[in-house]
Amino acid sequence: MTEKVSKKRKVEENINVEENQKRATDAGLWFEDGNIILIAQYTPFKVHRGLLSRKSEVFRDMFTLPPPESPNKCDLMDGIPIVHMSDNWEDLSIVLSVLYDGQAFFGFQQQIIHFQTIAALLRLGHKYGLTELEQEAIARLKRLFPTELDDFFDEYTGSKYDRDNRSLCCPDSKIHLKSSDAVEAINLARTYNIPSILPSAFYICSRLPINLLVKGVPTLGSRVSRNMLSRADLVRCLEGQIELSRRYVLRWETLHEAIGKGSCIDTKLCLSSKLEWAKEGHRAWQYQDAIGCCLLDSDWATSGRSQELLCDGCDGKRESLWEKFRRETWNDLSVIFDLQNNKARGT
Numbered sequence: 206m207t208e209k210v211s212k213k214r215k216v217e218e219n220i221n222v223e224e225n226q227k228r229a230t231d232a233g234l235w236f237e238d239g240n241i242i243l244i245a246q247y248t249p250f251k252v253h254r255g256l257l258s259r260k261s262e263v264f265r266d267m268f269t270l271p272p273p274e275s276p277n278k279c280d281l282m283d284g285i286p287i288v289h290m291s292d293n294w295e296d297l298s299i300v301l302s303v304l305y306d307g308q309a310f311f312g313f314q315q316q317i318i319h320f321q322t323i324a325a326l327l328r329l330g331h332k333y334g335l336t337e338l339e340q341e342a343i344a345r346l347k348r349l350f351p352t353e354l355d356d357f358f359d360e361y362t363g364s365k366y367d368r369d370n371r372s373l374c375c376p377d378s379k380i381h382l383k384s385s386d387a388v389e390a391i392n393l394a395r396t397y398n399i400p401s402i403l404p405s406a407f408y409i410c411s412r413l414p415i416n417l418l419v420k421g422v423p424t425l426g427s428r429v430s431r432n433m434l435s436r437a438d439l440v441r442c443l444e445g446q447i448e449l450s451r452r453y454v455l456r457w458e459t460l461h462e463a464i465g466k467g468s469c470i471d472t473k474l475c476l477s478s479k480l481e482w483a484k485e486g487h488r489a490w491q492y493q494d495a496i497g498c499c500l501l502d503s504d505w506a507t508s509g510r511s512q513e514l515l516c517d518g519c520d521g522k523r524e525s526l527w528e529k530f531r532r533e534t535w536n537d538l539s540v541i542f543d544l545q546n547n548k549a550r551g552t
């Protein structure tokens with residue numbers, strides 16, 4: 206009975222392997238002269254044992270060690286040995302592509318790639334001892350989620366930011382991402398110990414709809430699960446949302462208080478338009494969100510109206526105070542998201 210079940214499963218697997226072989230062919234990872242077949246989630250890749258062994262000791266050991274007891278490990282396809290992998294087939298496809306066509310991903314030939322590619326390079330680069338790929342992935346993540354506000358990419362700090370979970374492109378790291386990819390970035394930072402990316406990744410996460418944070422971000426391709434924050438990180442994110450909103454309101458009040466005082470050179474104008482100017486701020490809040498407003502550049506609430514409503518002295522004060530506030534917020538992200546127990550930022 207057990208033998209029958211085993212044979213039936215093997216036949217089904219073979220059918221799946223044939224159906225899925227097209228994926229490898231389409232990805233350019235089915236080499237007629239290949240001498241090892243890696244199968245991940247029924248998707249076979251016919252590649253070269255020597256090349257993979259040269260890049261990774263883990264692969265080398267995998268190909269040279271005697272196969273375990275499991276009969277599945279001893280299979281052949283067209284006389285070529287098969288190795289069953291536990292990885293996601295898309296991740297494996299990405300890593301194999303980089304191993305064969307790596308020049309497209311490094312150095313001056315860097316091209317813009319998707320966040321999922323970076324995630325795959327980090328996961329499998331770490332797992333298979335592909336140090337160069339792992340380090341490249343970490344370097345790009347650090348540029349994407351920097352420790353300095355001035356390095357944080359414009360889409361998040363410019364006054365035209367759109368809150369929707371749309372695709373963004375960070376030119377410095379040459380990565381396309383969606384805001385919701387920050388959830389996976391936090392999980393990668395936790396798993397692979399990259400604490401410096403956490404504050405800005407949490408900031409991006411905190412702007413996601415709560416529904417998405419709680420239910421998780423649907424994953425692409427063959428992954429059926431959702432990317433979710435751990436329970437502790439979800440609490441950090443939600444509490445950070447509340448704290449950022451609170452700080453925004455407090456800072457707006459401070460700005461409002463400062464108008465018409467000190468360096469004001471036209472008290473009559475400024476005091477009479479104080480209310481109107483405050484409405485501008487609330488209008489901006491309606492179009493953005495309090496959390497997003499916390500880091501927006503100092504042009505965010507002006508649109509020409511500030512200079513019209515305030516004297517030069519008050520307008521200058523508004524700008525310098527706002528700049529001070531946004532930098533304080535950035536520097537406090539570790540506190541706001543309760544990340545103090547991680548190592549110092551920049552590590």
Ligand SMILES: [Zn+2]
Pocket residue numbers: 464465466468469470471472475515516517518519520
């Ligand atoms: Zn004034």
